Amino acid sequence: MATRTNLLAAGLIAPLLILVVASFVVPLLVTLYTAVGNPEVRDTLPRTAAAVRAWNGEGLPPEAAFAAIAEELAQAQEGQSIGQLSRRLNFEQPGMRALLLKTARAKADLAPPFKDALVALDARWGEADLWRLVKRNTARATPLFFLRSLDFSLAPDGSIVRAGKDDAVFRALFARTFVISFWVTVLCAVIGYPVAYTLSTLPQRWANAALALVLVPFWTSILVRTAAWFILLQREGPVNALLQSMHVVDAPLTMIFTRFAVYVAMVHVLLPFAILPLYSVMKGIDPVYMRAAASLGAPAWKRFLRVYLPMTMPGVAAGALMVFMLSVGFYITPALVGGPDDQMVSYFIAFFTNQTINWGMAAALACLLLAMTGILVVVARLVVPGFRIGTVGL
Amino acid sequence: MRHQARTLVTALAGAAVLASGAAAARELMVVGFGGPFQDNARIALFQGYAKATGQPVKDDVYNGEMAKVYSMVKSGDVTTDVIMVEAPELIRGCEDGIFEKMDWSVVKKDKFIPGGTTTCGAGAVLWGVTLFYDPAKVQNGPDTYAKLWDVKTYPGKRLLRQSPKTTLEIALLADGVPPADVYKVLATPAGQKRAFDKLDQIKPQLMWWKSGTQPVQLIASGDATYAVGFTGRIVRANDGGAKYPLLWKTLLYSVDYWAVVKGSPNAKEGMKMIEWITDTKPLLALADIYAVSPANKEAAANPALSVKNPGMLSSHVDGGLFIDTEFWVANGEDLEQKFNAWLAK
Numbered sequence: 001m002a003t004r005t006n007l008l009a010a011g012l013i014a015p016l017l018i019l020v021v022a023s024f025v026v027p028l029l030v031t032l033y034t035a036v037g038n039p040e041v042r043d044t045l046p047r048t049a050a051a052v053r054a055w056n057g058e059g060l061p062p063e064a065a066f067a068a069i070a071e072e073l074a075q076a077q078e079g080q081s082i083g084q085l086s087r088r089l090n091f092e093q094p095g096m097r098a099l100l101l102k103t104a105r106a107k108a109d110l111a112p113p114f115k116d117a118l119v120a121l122d123a124r125w126g127e128a129d130l131w132r133l134v135k136r137n138t139a140r141a142t143p144l145f146f147l148r149s150l151d152f153s154l155a156p157d158g159s160i161v162r163a164g165k166d167d168a169v170f171r172a173l174f175a176r177t178f179v180i181s182f183w184v185t186v187l188c189a190v191i192g193y194p195v196a197y198t199l200s201t202l203p204q205r206w207a208n209a210a211l212a213l214v215l216v217p218f219w220t221s222i223l224v225r226t227a228a229w230f231i232l233l234q235r236e237g238p239v240n241a242l243l244q245s246m247h248v249v250d251a252p253l254t255m256i257f258t259r260f261a262v263y264v265a266m267v268h269v270l271l272p273f274a275i276l277p278l279y280s281v282m283k284g285i286d287p288v289y290m291r292a293a294a295s296l297g298a299p300a301w302k303r304f305l306r307v308y309l310p311m312t313m314p315g316v317a318a319g320a321l322m323v324f325m326l327s328v329g330f331y332i333t334p335a336l337v338g339g340p341d342d343q344m345v346s347y348f349i350a351f352f353t354n355q356t357i358n359w360g361m362a363a364a365l366a367c368l369l370l371a372m373t374g375i376l377v378v379v380a381r382l383v384v385p386g387f388r389i390g391t392v393g394l
Numbered sequence: 395m396r397h398q399a400r401t402l403v404t405a406l407a408g409a410a411v412l413a414s415g416a417a418a419a420r421e422l423m424v425v426g427f428g429g430p431f432q433d434n435a436r437i438a439l440f441q442g443y444a445k446a447t448g449q450p451v452k453d454d455v456y457n458g459e460m461a462k463v464y465s466m467v468k469s470g471d472v473t474t475d476v477i478m479v480e481a482p483e484l485i486r487g488c489e490d491g492i493f494e495k496m497d498w499s500v501v502k503k504d505k506f507i508p509g510g511t512t513t514c515g516a517g518a519v520l521w522g523v524t525l526f527y528d529p530a531k532v533q534n535g536p537d538t539y540a541k542l543w544d545v546k547t548y549p550g551k552r553l554l555r556q557s558p559k560t561t562l563e564i565a566l567l568a569d570g571v572p573p574a575d576v577y578k579v580l581a582t583p584a585g586q587k588r589a590f591d592k593l594d595q596i597k598p599q600l601m602w603w604k605s606g607t608q609p610v611q612l613i614a615s616g617d618a619t620y621a622v623g624f625t626g627r628i629v630r631a632n633d634g635g636a637k638y639p640l641l642w643k644t645l646l647y648s649v650d651y652w653a654v655v656k657g658s659p660n661a662k663e664g665m666k667m668i669e670w671i672t673d674t675k676p677l678l679a680l681a682d683i684y685a686v687s688p689a690n691k692e693a694a695a696n697p698a699l700s701v702k703n704p705g706m707l708s709s710h711v712d713g714g715l716f717i718d719t720e721f722w723v724a725n726g727e728d729l730e731q732k733f734n735a736w737l738a739k
Contacts, residue, residue, distance in 0.1 A: 080489060080490065080656075081489075090727070091727060094728045095724075166590075166736070234612075234616075234617055235615055235617040236615050254617070340734075348734075351730075357490070
């Protein structure tokens with residue numbers, strides 16, 4: 001009997017389980033795999049890979065490795081598969097692409113012994129570090145993408161070094177992403193709280209109308225709302241015109257492509273996510289509590305701080321969590337109204353995915369963003385009182 | 395019950411046969427960057443080809459994002475046949491096996507301008523960027539990149555592309571490097587530092603654009619005073635009543651190509667179509683309705699064309715800088731990172 005119930009339960013839960021696995025677990029694993037995967041050398045240069053794996057890393061590899069790489073590079077060029085390999089090695093060691101293409105093109109003119117022929121073609125073939133680079137990348141997995149995403153890099157000899165000042169981008173990028181998200185969350189909570197309170201105290205007829213004012217923008221495309229801010233904030237836009245006509249400013253302010261514009265547009269886009277959970281929590285609070293507090297002699301500020309605020313904390317937490325999670329992944333809004341130093345991690349994920357087809361970097365950045373966000377949420381749950389996501393059905 | 399099931403299976407199999415038959419004879423799918431070029435190319439080139447050959451052609455728009463094309467080729471479900479691509483994406487995609495090699499027995503190679511053909515692509519149109527400014531705000535504004543750096547004589551914001559490509563070249567040109575040496579200098583760490591140092595001199599005056607519509611927009615809105623933008627957009631703004639000067643001495647230009655997506659079931663038809671739409675006659679028909687700079691020698695040399703389109707790039711490339719695609723494929727990612735690090739400083 002018990003087994004049958006269990007089977008039934010499992011059957012009922014199966015669609016959800018399949019959905020979670022297919023839409024969350026599998027993509028996550030694929031992304032993680034892409035972030036450490038290192039198939040280029042093994043796939044494109046299989047015989048070279050075998051030859052350098054047998055080499056101990058001292059001096060130069062045997063003639064077989066030189067012969068294999070000359071042969072396989074020419075094949076890869078002909079078979080249109082040299083791109084991934086040359087881009088992968090060039091990413092680790094600038095200049096590799098030119099060397100590989102040059103060697104592939106010169107194959108017809110090369111004659112054994114290939115060691116001498118390749119070194120004569122380009123002296124870099126005679127450097128042990130270059131062969132160590134090839135050997136290192138015959139491994140199935142590489143830490144390179146994660147290292148680069150944290151502003152580290154691999155030195156020619158394979159040791160981990162910090163990226164130079166001219167190459168360091170990503171730590172500042174992660175910090176910026178979380179700082180922007182933090183302030184957007186705070187602003188949404190501070191602005192959303194009184195709005196939700198007002199909504200919850202309005203008579204039902206008015207409350208519905210007012211709620212529509214929150215919901216209509218909520219249902220409008222993010223792109224449209226962001227584009228609207230672009231028009232409002234530009235130099236000869238309505239906001240500047242208003243400020244000038246009121247003699248608040250003499251010359252028009254530069255607002256577009258600034259951090260200010262990013263905050264304004266992001267807070268506007270995300271505000272409903274803060275207001276709606278707050279509203280639903282506030283609606284459920286019986287006014288009798290406040291009356292009880294008042295009858296016991298608590299002044300207004302104390303009634304709010306000691307009674308109302310603690311009871312609405314689950315709403316604050318749920319709204320803040322939602323806003324924060326969404327801000328961390330924001331792409332369109334900072335890209336449209338922000339300047340070059342207002343871009344967030346997603347901008348670079350999109351850049352590596354579409355522009356440079358460096359899916360290892362895109363995946364590593366995505367994994368790190370997910371991990372850091374996860375850690376922050378766990379910490380927030382431990383530190384912030386009343387931060388129990390379950391209470392509002394999230 | 396079983397009988398019904400069998401009928402169903404037969405029907406499904408029949409439908410599958412029909413579907414695969416339809417796939418083989420499906421219309422050619424052409425994908426381009428959209429905008430007014432494609433609106434007019436649809437009439438003169440795509441539908442012109444359809445009319446001439448009876449091969450139905452459809453077209454769609456993309457934004458240059460290659461990820462979709464890569465996953466299409468990887469999954470084997472290739473729904474795009476002919477695609478318009480920028481030069482670096484073409485070279486990369488060719489080495490990655492994303493595009494078919496051009497069949498030069500179908501497409502005649504000798505009709506293109508120099509640089510108009512690559513292993514996997516046939517030249518479609520030339521594009522370029524030049525410096526321009528708002529003459530309502532500045533009379534006799536800067537007409538060279540060196541003068542653009544003179545912030546005392548020419549105050550105001552300068553709008554450049556948020557990308558090392560074109561920006562670093564412009565910095566070196568402004569620093570007095572002759573066009574012929576730009577990529578030689580930029581290939582060295584010292585040359586890269588020189589370019590970034592030059593940009594540092596006017597960094598507070600710089601603004602950055604990301605999409606091609608922005609330069610004209612942001613000059614019109616007054617957010618920037620000077621900009622480097624696509625010539626096609628400047629010409630169109632002037633057609634619409636603006637009076638932006640076209641400073642051809644500051645031209646940086648390149649070519650967009652037609653390519654056939656690897657594994658396209660219509661690869662053969664795609665090649666035939668590319669041969670047709672890069673021919674002189676259809677291009678002149680296109681030029682009748684839209685100002686283009688074709689990568690076809692004979693069409694570009696047609697005097698009627700340069701009269702009709704004063705902004706035609708091929709009449710102005712002397713003294714301009716041809717953007718070195720191979721340089722950017724080899725150094726793009728590295729310089730992109732340095733550029734982003736520099737921007738955030």
